[in-house]
Amino acid sequence: MAWFRNLIQVSAIRALIKPRNTHPPLSLYTSLTHFSTDPTTHQTPPTNPIQYSGLPPTKSNEKPRVVVLGSGWAGCRLMKGIDTEIYDVVCVSPRNHMVFTPLLASTCVGTLEFRSVAEPIGRIQPAISRAPGSYFFLAHSTGLDTDNHVVDCRTVTDEANTLDPWNFKISYDKLIIALGAQALTFGIRGVTENAIFLREVSHAQEIRRKLLLNLMLSDVPGISEEEKRRLLHCVVVGGGPTGVEFSGELSDFIIRDVHQRYAHVKDYIHVTLIEANEILSSFDDRLRRYATKQLTKSGVHLVRGIVKDVQPQKIILNDGTEVPYGLLVWSTGVGPSPFVKSLELPKSPEGRIGVDEWLRVPSAQDVFSIGDCSGFLESTGRPTLPALAQVAEREGKYLANLLNKIGKAGGGRANTAKDMELGDPFVYKHLGSMATIGRYKALVDLRQSKEGKGLSMAGFVSWFIWRSAYLTRVISWRNRFYVAINWATTFVFGRDISRI
Numbered sequence: 001m002a003w004f005r006n007l008i009q010v011s012a013i014r015a016l017i018k019p020r021n022t023h024p025p026l027s028l029y030t031s032l033t034h035f036s037t038d039p040t041t042h043q044t045p046p047t048n049p050i051q052y053s054g055l056p057p058t059k060s061n062e063k064p065r066v067v068v069l070g071s072g073w074a075g076c077r078l079m080k081g082i083d084t085e086i087y088d089v090v091c092v093s094p095r096n097h098m099v100f101t102p103l104l105a106s107t108c109v110g111t112l113e114f115r116s117v118a119e120p121i122g123r124i125q126p127a128i129s130r131a132p133g134s135y136f137f138l139a140h141s142t143g144l145d146t147d148n149h150v151v152d153c154r155t156v157t158d159e160a161n162t163l164d165p166w167n168f169k170i171s172y173d174k175l176i177i178a179l180g181a182q183a184l185t186f187g188i189r190g191v192t193e194n195a196i197f198l199r200e201v202s203h204a205q206e207i208r209r210k211l212l213l214n215l216m217l218s219d220v221p222g223i224s225e226e227e228k229r230r231l232l233h234c235v236v237v238g239g240g241p242t243g244v245e246f247s248g249e250l251s252d253f254i255i256r257d258v259h260q261r262y263a264h265v266k267d268y269i270h271v272t273l274i275e276a277n278e279i280l281s282s283f284d285d286r287l288r289r290y291a292t293k294q295l296t297k298s299g300v301h302l303v304r305g306i307v308k309d310v311q312p313q314k315i316i317l318n319d320g321t322e323v324p325y326g327l328l329v330w331s332t333g334v335g336p337s338p339f340v341k342s343l344e345l346p347k348s349p350e351g352r353i354g355v356d357e358w359l360r361v362p363s364a365q366d367v368f369s370i371g372d373c374s375g376f377l378e379s380t381g382r383p384t385l386p387a388l389a390q391v392a393e394r395e396g397k398y399l400a401n402l403l404n405k406i407g408k409a410g411g412g413r414a415n416t417a418k419d420m421e422l423g424d425p426f427v428y429k430h431l432g433s434m435a436t437i438g439r440y441k442a443l444v445d446l447r448q449s450k451e452g453k454g455l456s457m458a459g460f461v462s463w464f465i466w467r468s469a470y471l472t473r474v475i476s477w478r479n480r481f482y483v484a485i486n487w488a489t490t491f492v493f494g495r496d497i498s499r500i
């Protein structure tokens with residue numbers, strides 16, 4: 001792998017001396033080790049050998065390579081469980097960390113700090129930082145050639161304005177597609193341009209900065225009453241768990257922190273939650289009613305309506321109502337990303353990557369898919385599982401064990417596990433749902449399905465269970481410590497309101 005390290009060094013030096021906004025010179029590409037038909041590799045030779053930079057097929061003296069696309073719940077749980085004595089692991093993702101999404105809403109108002117919910121991949125799977133054949137590549141996967149076992153990638157250079165992105169390829173022995181999903185906008189005009197989605201740490205940062213900016217601007221002399229009301233109107237669209245949790249966090253922030261520290265504008269700030277149907281529709285009826293009552297008590301204005309159009313300063317509902325806003329957060333569910341849609345792989349009825357009971361993509365050798373981007377093929381007769389961390393995490397764990405088993409049985413290399421007996425298929429058992437609603441209250445619904453029977457409760461005890469459960473679920477001891485300290489600091493001193 002010395003050639004690859006040399007490539008990184010050469011690229012870094014070239015990047016430093018290169019003029020702004022230029023591609024790596026062509027000579028750099030051609031001087032790299034290329035993919036070629038190599039007699040020592042175990043893979044079927046590419047039907048059409050191409051010359052390009054990247055990771056060539058593994059050789060007999062190397063470990064088989066598992067390539068993981070995505071660093072979310074599914075991909076990270078898989079990487080954590082994979083046996084790095086058997087495999088080298090290569091992760092390709094536009095972010096070098098996993099986001100602990102259930103606590104993301106708390107970072108938007110400063111209850112938690114951003115780093116407390118971001119887990120670096122090198123901590124989840126240390127081999128990625130240390131093992132000579134394992135890597136993390138900051139890149140998007142852009143294409144897939146399942147016949148030749150090759151993934152196309154494009155680097156992410158968003159903030160390095162001296163460098164343009166470039167393409168490279170990675171050969172895999174086993175490929176895990178764990179690309180997640182993207183926010184649904186239902187084609188409503190103006191959503192992408194004007195609303196903020198709450199899916200990444202960068203989104204939470206944007207929300208926090210905008211909220212604090214609006215608070216500060218509305219305190220400056222010269223602003224009209226009407227403009228002040230608009231700037232401080234926070235609108236959340238989507239009454240699922242994420243929208244409700246975010247509204248609860250916002251109302252807590254307003255009651256405790258804005259009233260103390262922005263006393264001049266405290267009567268202007270409001271939260272409106274817009275939902276087309278019932279809020280928290282997957283929860284028990286009783287819990288839904290409780291949540292509605294509590295949110296209303298905390299000052300959240302619940303509106304039943306369908307958004308028709310989103311303009312820079314107002315949204316328009318189906319019945320013609322105009323809702324001016326200063327902050328708009330959009331959380332109306334998720335669907336497959338354009339890249340997932342574009343992959344020429346079989347699809348589940350919902351348009352996700354279709355898998356069988358062992359999470360394999362049946363038509364492509366050595367390709368598996370897990371998490372929000374995958375769904376059971378119609379032929380399996382199984383329903384599509386909900387887009388939840390607990391599904392993604394358990395699929396990741398199951399697949400890590402399956403790959404370890406395959407590797408131990410000698411099927412780790414490309415095209416060597418075709419007729420292998422895989423054992424028990426993946427089975428999902430729902431453990432229940434939880435959501436906080438602010439003011440030290442939460443909902444805990446332990447029923448296995450909407451129609452099923454089981455324990456469901458709401459209130460302070462549920463809130464305590466919610467916090468304890470998530471504190472134990474946070475991946476590393478470092479972040480567990482951060483979260484506990486953040487909660488304690490917020491409780492004693494209030495939230496941090498500095499706009500950094």
Ligand SMILES: Cc1cc2nc3c(=O)[nH]c(=O)nc-3n(C[C@H](O)[C@H](O)[C@H](O)COP(=O)(O)OP(=O)(O)OC[C@H]3O[C@@H](n4cnc5c(N)ncnc54)[C@H](O)[C@@H]3O)c2cc1C
Nearest residue numbers: 070071072073074101102141180371372387388389390392
């Ligand atoms: C705010 C919020 C709160 C939530 N709360 C809960 C909860 O309380 N309980 C629960 O069960 N679920 C919750 N969820 C849902 C849960 O987070 C998802 O179901 C889970 O993240 C799915 O995991 P995943 O690995 O499939 O996708 P993700 O975690 O979304 O990860 C996808 C990964 O793929 C990467 N990626 C995307 N495109 C490319 C590309 N082209 N190439 C390479 N990489 C790419 C992304 O950067 C990311 O690293 C919540 C979600 C959100 C947004």
